[in-house]
Amino acid sequence: MIDLIKRAFGIKPPVDFTKLVNQGAIILDVRTLSEYSSGHIKKSLHIPLNEIATNLHKLPHKDIPIITCCASGMRSSKAAGILKANGHTTVYNGGGWSQLQNKL
Numbered sequence: 001m002i003d004l005i006k007r008a009f010g011i012k013p014p015v016d017f018t019k020l021v022n023q024g025a026i027i028l029d030v031r032t033l034s035e036y037s038s039g040h041i042k043k044s045l046h047i048p049l050n051e052i053a054t055n056l057h058k059l060p061h062k063d064i065p066i067i068t069c070c071a072s073g074m075r076s077s078k079a080a081g082i083l084k085a086n087g088h089t090t091v092y093n094g095g096g097w098s099q100l101q102n103k104l
Contacts, residue, residue: 015092017067017103025065025090029097030079035071041101049075052082059083065090069097 021027027044029036036046047055049070059066066088068076073095080093094100 017092017094017100020065020067020092021104023065025067025092026060027094027100028059028066028068028079028083030068030070030075031097039098041069041097041104044069044097049079052079053086056086059088062087063089065092067092067094067100069094069100072096 017025027041029040029044029046030049030052031040031046032048033046040046045058047058066080066083068079068083068091070076070079073093076095077093080091083091094103
């Protein structure tokens with residue numbers, strides 16, 4: 001009954017980002033180069049939001065999970081939408097990179 005209510009209100013269980021990364025998920029940082037250079041998650045892939053559409057070829061197979069991140073979660077949400085619209089099947093908005101780093 002509780003699961004039915006949660007689904008009705010769109011409440012999803014929390015995402016285990018550590019588990020996803022351990023299973024091969026890619027972390028995609030969509031901040032500007034200067035933001036990325038000032039600090040980022042180790043081994044994250046950097047493609048600024050405004051360059052994603054022209055750099056989709058740099059991303060792995062469309063079935064590999066991707067976790068997007070930025071400074072606050074706004075750009076990463078937009079990036080996740082772009083990836084889904086281009087056929088990536090498992091995309092998560094990780095929000096702000098520093099908060100995501102603390103979850104890993």
